[in-house]
Each structure stands twice: as C-alpha cells, then as structure tokens.
Amino acid sequence: MKILLSVLTTPVAEFVKGSNLPGPGHRSVFSDDLVLEQYDNNTPGNGLPQNPNQRRAGTHSGLITTLRIAKAGDNFYPQDSLLLHYESTYKFNTVPNTPLKKGQVRVGGVLLGFVVNNQFQPIDPNTLAIVGGTEAYKTASGQVTEPSCGEKLLDIQL
Numbered sequence: 001m002k003i004l005l006s007v008l009t010t011p012v013a014e015f016v017k018g019s020n021l022p023g024p025g026h027r028s029v030f031s032d033d034l035v036l037e038q039y040d041n042n043t044p045g046n047g048l049p050q051n052p053n054q055r056r057a058g059t060h061s062g063l064i065t066t067l068r069i070a071k072a073g074d075n076f077y078p079q080d081s082l083l084l085h086y087e088s089t090y091k092f093n094t095v096p097n098t099p100l101k102k103g104q105v106r107v108g109g110v111l112l113g114f115v116v117n118n119q120f121q122p123i124d125p126n127t128l129a130i131v132g133g134t135e136a137y138k139t140a141s142g143q144v145t146e147p148s149c150g151e152k153l154l155d156i157q158l
Contacts, residue, residue, distance in 0.1 A: 001099050001158065004038040005057050007150040024066050030088075031061035034152070036095050048098070057100055060152065062088025067110065077112060078123070084111045086128060090154070092137075103135030105156065107144050122146075130156060 013030040036048065036055040044050050065085040070077035077083060090105040109128035113121050126146040133140035142155045 001154075001156050002039065003036065003057075003100060003154050003156070004147075005034040005060075005152045005154065006037050007060075008033040008035040008052060008056065022066070022069075024068060026066040028064050029062070030064070031059060034058055034060055034090070036098060036100055037151070039098055039100070042098070055095060056093060057095060058090060058092040060088055060090050062086065062107075064111075078114075081112055081114055081123060082120070084113075084120075086111050101136035103133055103137040105133040105137050105140050105154070106131045119149075130154070 009032065012032065013028055034057040035052045036057040037043070038048070040047075042048050044052075044055070049055055063086075066082060067085050068077070068083040070079055070081045070083070072079045085108075087108045088106075090107065092100055092103055092105070094100065094102045107128045108131050111120070111126055111128075112123045114123070115121070126144075128144045130140050130142040130144060132138075137156065137158065139158050140156050142157045144155070145153045147153050
C-alpha cells in the first residue's frame with residue numbers, strides 16, 4: 001500500500017533541554033499533523049474528499065539526534081555535513097473509505113545532509129525504514145521517503 005501524506009499544520013519542533021549543542025548528542029523533538037493526499041490513484045476530488053478536515057490522517061512525532069558533524073578529511077562524509085539519527089511514529093486515524101486504518105507505524109534510520117538557511121537539506125533522498133507497527137500495521141515493513149518538503153510517501157507492506 002502506498003499512501004502520500006502532507007503536513008497539515010506547522011510542525012512543532014523543539015530542542016531537548018540539556019542536550020549537547022550543537023555537536024553530537026544534540027537532540028530535537030518534533031510533532032506534526034498529517035492529511036491524506038493520495039492512495040493508489042485516489043486524490044482529493046477523485047475518490048478522496050476535497051475538504052482536508054475529512055482527510056486528517058493522524059500525527060507524525062519523534063526525535064532527531066546529531067551523531068556526527070563531518071570534519072575536513074572525514075573518511076565518508078563531506079565536510080560540515082550532519083549525520084542524524086531519526087526515529088519517529090506515525091499515529092494514524094481511520095479515514096473512512098480508504099486503506100488508512102487506526103494504528104501506529106514506527107520508522108527509523110539515519111539522514112545525511114547540510115543545514116542551509118536553518119533548514120535541513122538532505123544529500124541523498126530521505127529514505128527511512130518502516131520497522132514495525134501496531135493494530136492494522138502489526139506486520140508492517142517497507143520504507144518512507146520525502147518526495148518534497150512537507151510530504152511523506154509511505155510504502156507499507158502488510
């Protein structure tokens with residue numbers, strides 16, 4: 001099942017107090033609200049309601065931890081790039097007449113990129129592993145990608 005979600009509201013993001021700023025160990029938390037934009041060939045007005053409030057999918061929340069800031073001569077990563085550990089949970093609501101059902105999906109992995117104008121810019125596409133789930137997603141595996149800023153494409157195998 002492939003579903004495309006977008007961020008419905010401005011995400012909540014804060015630094016964890018007491019984390020090591022700005023180097024390795026620095027942590028931030030985030031949480032945002034999601035709306036269902038597409039599944040299969042269904043889009044708003046074509047199988048999905050036009051009103052975003054009728055497509056509220058749930059929330060996406062988690063932690064990001066800085067693992068490494070590459071120095072000159074790093075064996076693997078470009079100078080000044082950040083290697084980040086990412087862990088999150090999608091907490092879904094049931095959206096009637098769609099394959100989106102109540103349950104949670106856990107996602108994790110590492111991201112590599114630079115901070116440009118206070119925004120993280122990935123070097124490679126953000127591709128993260130679906131590592132499990134609950135309820136309708138108890139056998140979930142697959143991956144999550146971010147085709148553009150504020151969008152999340154979940155390719156869930158059940």
